[in-house]
Amino acid sequence: MRITEVRVHQLSAKLKERFGWSLNWAQERHATLVEVLTDAGITGWGDGDFGGDKLIANPQLVIGRSPFAVEAIFDELRSPGGKQQRVGSPAAAGLDVALWDIIGKALGEPVWRLLGKQYRDRVQPYCTAMYRKDWPDLATGLAAEAMEWKARGYSLIKMKIGYGPEVDVEVVRAVRNAIGPETGLAVDSNCAYDAGTAARLGKLLEPFALLWWEEPLLANDYTGYARLREAFAIPLAGGETMFTDELIQHYVQPRLVDILQPDIEHVGLTGGRRLTYLTWLNHMRLIPHNWGTAVRTVSELHWAATIPPVSEGLYAPPVMIEFDRTESPFRDAVVAEPVDIGRDGKLPVPDKPGLGITVLPEAVESFRKNLIVIC
């Protein structure tokens, strides 16, 4: 079996209602779906990058090769200059996922079986929502939204902060008071602060029993993160913008954060599998970041099925994935099988060959703003 063509579908869609966080306001959503075709008639899909200019200039790095060369292709596309350049840049992560999808379909096996040991067939999600909207009062609006997610069956919710320490304390208090102590609450400030400000804010947030604080600082403020780990008793999380090798060198080996949050968009399933093993060896939790289409969510379900628990304790912190519930016109429209929580609040891991989902080409085309074909 040989790869004959790569099609990169760049999607975008306007939102009905804008939402904001510490960096910006979103008026529209974007995503990239990578479709890989073979001479065996098997097609694979992934959500993420495709190798960019390097692949366009050197199509022979993929075209004509066996999909089973997935790991070689990942390394050749990711690391053009070895250690002399920024290691791990730019990952062909969506392409990588599509190759794993093809391999699974060719072998008649779900992707999780190819990645490692299956630890679970249902994965605990946490609900990502709780952005800023055009509410008259932010704290009241967020508290009401949190109650809606709780009523829909979510036991773990993440909210945005990063609006200045005083506002952050006010909104977290309002949400915690609304949902009560039994619902898990995490916060994400998208690199809003410096270490001094975050050290002060962390002490103020300690009473709210937060599951974690995500990206208090810029992703490369390694010294700052090391300071924060000693400054307050809230687990630190991060890593969503970084590539596999950067994460290993700067986050996993020094145990910079408590919870590593790589995104399949940047690490693919090949990088994800490496991170699974290294975080486990380094006693770190691994919770994949997820911001894309249902293809990405399903890819992360296969990955999360194979992530070992951080301890063997009966009450070990759960392995989970991020489940984005903000407005996205194409997120679920591009696949035939809806991805949603069951009555137990968990997401089922697909059991069919490959990723185990059906991408709908007409739906993809309806949201497509640009198509790149490599053959």
Ligand SMILES: [Mg+2]
């Ligand atoms: Mg985040």
